[in-house]
Amino acid sequence: MILIGLDRRDYMDLINLNTPLTDEDVRKVKAGDVVYFNGEVWTCRSLLQKKIIDEGFEMPFSTEKRNVLIHMGPIMVKKNEKWTPVSMSPTTSIRFEKWIPETIKRWGLKAIVGKGTVGEKSRAVMKEYNCFHACPIGVYPQKLVDSVIEVVEVHWIEKIGLIEAPWVLRVRDFGPFMVDVDSYGDSYFEKVEDAVEKNKIKAYEMLGIPRNFEYSSLY
Amino acid sequence: MISLEILGEAIRSTIIKAASELPSDVAHAFEKAIENEKSQLAAESLISTFESCKQAREKGGLLCPDTGWPLFFIKIGTNAKIEGGLLELERVAKEKVKECTQKGYLRPTMVHPITRIGKGDNIGDHIPHFTYKFFPGESLEITFVPKGGGSELFGGTRYRVLAPSDIPAGIKKFVIDAYIQAASAGKICPPSIVGVGIGGTSDICMNLAKEAAVLRPIGSHNRDEEIAKLEIELKRAINELGIGPMGIGGSTSVFSVHIEYAYVHTAGLPVAINANCAIARRATVRIRESEFEFLDDPNWFG
Incomplete structure (x- = not known):
């Protein structure tokens, strides 16, 4: 089996970033x-x-100086008149693919965090506009909740509901998130997918699936 | 007679337990996967998720913020009696889903399919959903499953019809190929529990896949020996793919494969998969007279 992520050299540098991000960051x-x-x-x-x-x-x-977007719908409750996060974890980015390129341009985004990865169009725009996409490496809502120092603003609760409303949060050590698509257009998940494609041959063999198997066409 | 007060209290605690406490078989699967993991990043992924689950239990937080669809699977003892009649069951369950949503135990995820707006209480047409079975005795056994959107929407659910000539290779290929697509980049939050439905009509097949994924504990096997062998074979093969937790590469790509089947028309074979998230949430309560207790195993196919 080909395994990606076997040792640290494969994947990580730990990087602390202050927002708003600079192009250099x-x-x-x-x-x-x-x-x-x-x-x-x-x-x-x-x-x-x-x-x-x-x-x-x-x-x-205003999104000025707010160039890190998290695709996320946190659960918030009001405690003593103050919005308090109960639970949060980034949500699947690919379903926003239709809008991501435009959000990068219009909102001046330098980083987007979401579950999974983005599509080809977003990747091209990220390269052109110097932006990256990062994803959580697991599901750790409690860790993320504990990293929120303050709920700064929220808008349009009446219009689009608590989950869909944009929440501006002040955070400390908010992560870990793995950069899956960088501003150079490289993709981490592409490497994993290549490995999985190769491993699939072995899996088929184990299951006795003939290499030339084709489904009968029924409809 | 089960009083409405007991019924309400039992359902409320079951919803909260499902949202904030890992079933013991799932916790055990995490521990085993952490022990076996060869990739360091994958090990960190599993540990961070498992630690967060433990914290959620201690701090009364949630295992995952996406509490998804509220689903009830209910076994009704043939002699069970509820104050006010059986219909009260659904009324009380809806009331408790609403209450738990308002208190932040469930996220208000359910919306109208076209306008995309919900009332913020997770109540609407056919939601929450109820599935019933009868069994001997006078107790009620209620399993609550908050079914996550990731595993349900992004490729974790598939259906296809095979020709008899495609069996068995077609079944295996269908499961492997569908799982690779779904788990890629962690869309369905692997390592999943993969439920596979074989046979029946389309709806029977999908239901079996769903119930196999969300109601059978990890480590359980189909009663049919041949099917149980296929479960083991598929699990081994998927774990050979190197997809890893959240699709980041790793030794554990799936926690378990559960297959359930139904008899089928001689002309063809419906097959379906339904995946459950790594944080596979469910809680089961048994209510009898004025007492209730939690069960580890929904014992749905038992």
Whole structure:
């Protein structure tokens, strides 16, 4: 079996990043590095993207100096009149593929965090606009909740609901997130997929699936 | 007679337990995977997820913020009696889903399919969903499954019809190929529990796959020896792929493969897979008269 990530050289440098990110920050991280964020980050999901990009609404807040976006819908409850996070973990980025290229350009994003990875179009725009995508290496909502120092702002709760609303958070050691697509266009998951393709031959053999197997066409 | 008060309290605790405490078989699977992992990044992935699960239990947080679809699987003892009648069961369950959503134990994820807006309480047409079985006795056994969106939406659910001439290689290829696509880049949060449905009609087949994925504990096997062998064979083969936890590469790509089958029309064979997240959440409660206790095993196919 070919295994990716067998030792640290394969994947990681631990990098602490302060937000807003500079172009220099973005250039120094490579696919496979593990990053933590400090400063302001903000969240969004598809309803915000749809309202702004497809339906032409004005953004309800300024994204200036807020160039790290987390694809995430945190669970928030109000305790003593203050919004408090209960649980949070980044959500699957690929489903936003239609909007990601435009969000990078329009909102000046330098980093996007989401589960999994992004598609070809986003990858091209990330390379052109010097931006990277990072993903959680596991599911650790408690760790992320504990990294939130303050809920800075929230908008449009009435309009799109608690989960889809953009939350601006001040965070410390927010991570770990692995850079899966860097600003040079390299992809970590592509390396894994290549290995899996090779390993698949062995798996087929173990199961006695003939190499030339084809499904009968029924419809 | 099961009082509404006991019923409500039992359902409420079951929802909270499912959202915040790993079933013991899943916790054990994490420990075993951490022990066996050869990739350092994969080991860190498994450890960080497992640690977070332990913290969630201690701090009363959630195992995963995506509590997904609220699903109830209910075994009704033929002599079970509920105050006000059986229909009260669904009313109370909905009330508790709403209450648990408002208190932050469940995320308000359920929305209208077209407008994409929900009432913020996880209640709507056909949601929460109820599946029933009858069994002898006077108790009620309720399993609550918060079924995550990742494993349900991004390739973890597939269906296809095979010709009789494609069996058995076609079944195996279908499972392997579908799993590779679904687990790629961690979309379905592997290592998953893969439920496989074989036979029946399309809906029977999908239901079997879903129930195999979410209701059978890791380590259980199909009663049919040949099918049990196929479960082991598929699990070994998938773990040879090197997909790893969250798709980052690693020795454990799947926790378990569970197959359930139904008799089928002689002309063809429906097959389906349904994956459950690595953080495979479920909790089962048995209610009898004025008492309730939690069970490790939903014993759904038992």
